[in-house]
Structures are given as structure tokens and as C-alpha cells.
Amino acid sequence: MADVKTKEEREKSRRIGALGALWPFLLPYRGLIALAALALVSTAMISLTLPLAVRRVVDNFGARDAVILDQYFGAAIVIAALLAIGTGLRYALVTRLGERVVADIRKAVFDRVIGMSPSFYERIMTGEVLSRITTDTTLILSVVGSSVSIALRNLLIFVGGMALMLLTSAKLTGLVLLIVPVVVVPILTLGRRLRVLSRENQDWIAASSGQASEALGAVQTVQAYTHENVSRSAFAGVTEKSFDAAMRRVNTRALMTVIVIFLVFSGVVGVLWVGARDVRAEDMSAGALVQFVIYAIMVAGAVAALSEIWGELQRAAGATERLVELLRSIDAVSDPATPAQLAPPVRGRIDFEDVSFAYPARPGTQALDHVSLSISPGETVAFVGPSGAGKTTIIQLLLRFYDPDTGRITLDGVNLASLRRDHFRRHVALVPQDPVIFAASARENIRFGRPDATDAEIEAAAKAAAAHDFIMALPEGYDSGLGERGVMLSGGQKQRIAIARAILRDAPVLLLDEATSALDAESERAVQHAVDEVSSGRTTLIVAHRLATVKKADRIVVMDEGRIVAVGSHGELVSGGGLYARLAQLQFTDGLAAE
Numbered sequence: 001m002a003d004v005k006t007k008e009e010r011e012k013s014r015r016i017g018a019l020g021a022l023w024p025f026l027l028p029y030r031g032l033i034a035l036a037a038l039a040l041v042s043t044a045m046i047s048l049t050l051p052l053a054v055r056r057v058v059d060n061f062g063a064r065d066a067v068i069l070d071q072y073f074g075a076a077i078v079i080a081a082l083l084a085i086g087t088g089l090r091y092a093l094v095t096r097l098g099e100r101v102v103a104d105i106r107k108a109v110f111d112r113v114i115g116m117s118p119s120f121y122e123r124i125m126t127g128e129v130l131s132r133i134t135t136d137t138t139l140i141l142s143v144v145g146s147s148v149s150i151a152l153r154n155l156l157i158f159v160g161g162m163a164l165m166l167l168t169s170a171k172l173t174g175l176v177l178l179i180v181p182v183v184v185v186p187i188l189t190l191g192r193r194l195r196v197l198s199r200e201n202q203d204w205i206a207a208s209s210g211q212a213s214e215a216l217g218a219v220q221t222v223q224a225y226t227h228e229n230v231s232r233s234a235f236a237g238v239t240e241k242s243f244d245a246a247m248r249r250v251n252t253r254a255l256m257t258v259i260v261i262f263l264v265f266s267g268v269v270g271v272l273w274v275g276a277r278d279v280r281a282e283d284m285s286a287g288a289l290v291q292f293v294i295y296a297i298m299v300a301g302a303v304a305a306l307s308e309i310w311g312e313l314q315r316a317a318g319a320t321e322r323l324v325e326l327l328r329s330i331d332a333v334s335d336p337a338t339p340a341q342l343a344p345p346v347r348g349r350i351d352f353e354d355v356s357f358a359y360p361a362r363p364g365t366q367a368l369d370h371v372s373l374s375i376s377p378g379e380t381v382a383f384v385g386p387s388g389a390g391k392t393t394i395i396q397l398l399l400r401f402y403d404p405d406t407g408r409i410t411l412d413g414v415n416l417a418s419l420r421r422d423h424f425r426r427h428v429a430l431v432p433q434d435p436v437i438f439a440a441s442a443r444e445n446i447r448f449g450r451p452d453a454t455d456a457e458i459e460a461a462a463k464a465a466a467a468h469d470f471i472m473a474l475p476e477g478y479d480s481g482l483g484e485r486g487v488m489l490s491g492g493q494k495q496r497i498a499i500a501r502a503i504l505r506d507a508p509v510l511l512l513d514e515a516t517s518a519l520d521a522e523s524e525r526a527v528q529h530a531v532d533e534v535s536s537g538r539t540t541l542i543v544a545h546r547l548a549t550v551k552k553a554d555r556i557v558v559m560d561e562g563r564i565v566a567v568g569s570h571g572e573l574v575s576g577g578g579l580y581a582r583l584a585q586l587q588f589t590d591g592l593a594a595e
């Protein structure tokens, strides 16, 4: 979660065209878009008529008939009302569109990534996925929900304003067009320099807070090594650098302000001067001059707004590219177009047929090396072997989190790859080594095993998993929140919750990755009891770390370096000597002492 990035840190894209990928998300809201466009065009047009009204008002200041003046003022108020309503409507419609589209995109991305197989998460950090769902969608929100409409409005105002300026006075328009480059060129040059400097300033501020947080986070070490003065001067150094960068920015900005204000006002004065002479010569009316100046200001404002929005569009284009990449990412594991069906009832026969597999992240290491194994319905098989032998990999492949590189794995004789994953997984229950507890009540945590289970079924499962008593001892029984990641529960209790989940799921195949950490004797017995309960009548594969588990298994499979090196019962394997006998002595947490 640590590397969720802020809006400003997200990369821009040079290809504004990437925004086109948003189209499929906009399409369902065509009606809304049309209404918003209507509101936008009409308010732009109304804005453009406002100066016309002003002109009438100015030109009639001296009119003898006060009624005309009243009428013009009245008309101006009506225009203002229309403008207000139109703008409010445009805001409401456009923002609604933006929020709607972003909600849809967020859902689409989450729908996609929640189903991705683990190899996807080996390529991309969870933090990056979160950044895309939160920050990148927010960038798109600002574009769809405002920038695009602001850009369109300003474009209309720019084009319309220019045309009306020309109509009002071709001569003055020509003059303005001559002045524009004189004003714009210094603004652009200084503006670019200003952006570089403010970026630099930001970097120094970030560096100084980074320094501070590192030193403060390790404050005891700093003090223990009497490193305070070094830390002080290091912090002072970056802070002064940040001040210097700020001063360079401030000076440039001040210079820019001087130049821009002078140039803009001289320009306006110059145009007014020429215009005033025309008014005196009665070539144009005072109202027309006022009208012209207002158009000129509107056009200038539109240009400024457009130049600002460009950066935002680029940032949103970058965000769109990243989201589209997620939406279009291809999963290494996929369901067949025409899936096979398991014949009910599923019995739970499992076959590994000459399966070899290397994790995509470590192609050089064979995690499984020509593994063949048949497990009959209802059988309990314990997998033992040194760490890294491939025991967990067996479970990962059985859930089809990955596909084998060669060979195949079947359930009731049907290749897993020819089944839909969500179908065959319904017949499998998993108790992972480190059970996940969600920030919800005990009841909801168990219900995770089967969302439609009744409260009575949940309690029955909890009883069978030896979890009922400790749940009842919690302050609110089954309704007690288990807290973030189950901090309130002991290791053994978490395992029993996970086993209750598996019991509730009532699947013919059970995959159990036993915890390596030792439990106290009491929990140990409770967990063992729960395991016996859940495995009876089910095909059970246990990655075993306890002697008690191993001795109860119908068969023990000994693995080493991805291969099956021996299969048999505890007695057979011990008397056979070899790896198992050594493991039994060294590895099982309850050791041979328990015999």
C-alpha cells in the first residue's frame, strides 16, 4: 500500500489519443452527453451575446427615452438568468457523467483484477493496481467531469469571440493579432521556466521531508550513535536548497508578473487609444468599443484556459493508458471457451499425470519434476519433505492458480484445464497455512466458506471445527468483530476459523496446508480434532508438519526437489530409512517424542 502515488506523480502521456479508449465507457450515456453538450453550446452562445447587450446599454446612456434603457437592462438580466441556469445545468450534467463513467471504470478494473491468477501479481505490485483504481480514475474524473467541457466551452468562446471581434471592428482585431505574439511569447517562455523551477522546488521539498522522516523514524539509532548533528546539518542542507529553489521560482514569477501586466495593459491601452480616436472620429460607437474590448478579454481568457487544460488532458491520457493496460491484460491462466462439465456428484478422485512445472518468476527451477500420483476419493494423503520440495506447489496447481508446463491434472478424470475455474473450485476447500481473517464478525468470517449458509449451519461448522467455545467466549459471540487480520485471535484459533470455513463449504476435496509454527498442546489437540472432522469422507491433501497428522494419513508422499521420492505408511517409511526417517526425527514439530 505504501507506494500509492499522488495525482501529480502519475506520468503523463504524449498521446492524447489514448483518451479515445474511454469511449466504450461513455457510450452508454449518450443521452446525458447530448444534454450536456446542448447546455454547453447554449451557455457559450449566451456568453457571446452578453457584450452585444452591454453595447446597447452603453450606446443608450444618453438616450432621451429612459424606457429603452430599462428594456436593455431588463434584457441583460434575462440573459444573466439564462446563463446562470445553463451553467448550473452544464455543471450538474457533466459532473454526473464523469462520476458515472469513473464508477463504471473502477468496477470494470476491479472485476478484472480480482480474477487474475497469481502470476499477474508477480508482474505488477498491488500498490500499483490500487493507484490505478484510485488515483488514475480520479484523473479521468477530472477530465470527463470538467476539463473536456471547459475546453469545449473555451474553444467555442475563442472561435465565436474571434468572429465577433472581426465583425465589431476588423481594424482593431488586426491590431490585437499584431499585439498577441508580443504578449504571448514572453508568457510562454517564462511560463516554461516557471514550471521547471516549481518542479525543482517540489523535488527539494520531497527530499527534505524524506530526510526528516528517515531520521525521525530511526530516532533512537540516530541518538544512540550521537548522529544528531550530522542529521541536523543534512536536513538543514536540503531545506536551504529547497529555499533557494523557491527563491528562483519566486523571482521568475515576479519578473513574469511585471512583464505580463505591463504588456497586457499597454496592449489594452493601445487598442483603446486607437479605438477612442475612431469613436471621436465617429467611425465607431462607444458601445462598440466596449463590446470589442469585452470580446478581446473573453478570447484571451479562453486561450489561457485552453493552455492550462492541455497538461491535464495529457495526465488523463496517461491514466487511461494504464487503466486500459489492466483491462486488456491477458491472464496466463484462462477458462476454455466451451468448458467440460463434472458429472455430479463429484467424488474427488485426483490424478497428477507426469506433471512438471516451474514458476514463471523462476523458470530455471523445477518446482515439480515429473510428478505422477493418483488419489482415490475419500483418501487422506500427507505430503512431507524439506522446505522448497514442492508440497505447496501441488496445492497451487490443484487450484489451477498456475498451469503445469507439461502433463495434466484431473479431477474425477476431467482435465482441470478443460473446466471453468469457478466451477471446479466449488468442489475444493482450502485451509491455507496462514489463514486469512477478514475485518468482519466471526459469523461472516466463517460464512466466507459458503455465502448462502444459514446461521445454524455456521454454528454447526464452528462446533465441528472446535471453534464454537472460543467464539462464544468473545464479548459478542458470533457477532464479535475479529478485527483487521484477526489480531484478536491466536494462531490456533485462526486455524479453527479457517477449518470451520472449509467444513461449511462442504466440498469433496480438501486442501490443507498445515501451519509450521508450533501451537500449545491445548490448541494442538483442538486443531487436530477439527482436522479429523473436516477430512473424514473427503479426499484430503495435507501439507503436513506434524507427526500426528502424518500417522493418521492413509498414505504419506515424501517429496524432495520437486520429485516424489517415496510413498507409503508411516511404519513402512520409517523402517525403510532414508529421507522420511530423517525428516520424522528432525522436522515434525511434535517430534518422535510424541510416539
Ligand code: ADP
Residues within 6 Å of the ligand: 359, 360, 361, 362, 365, 366, 367, 385, 386, 387, 388, 389, 390, 391, 392, 393, 394
Ligand atoms: P514447499 O511447500 O515444499 O516448501 P514450494 O512448493 O513452496 O515448496 O516451492 C517449490 C519451489 O518453488 C521452491 O524452489 C520455491 O522457492 C519455488 N517457489 C514457490 N513459490 C514460488 C513463486 N511464487 N515464484 C517463484 N518460485 C516459487
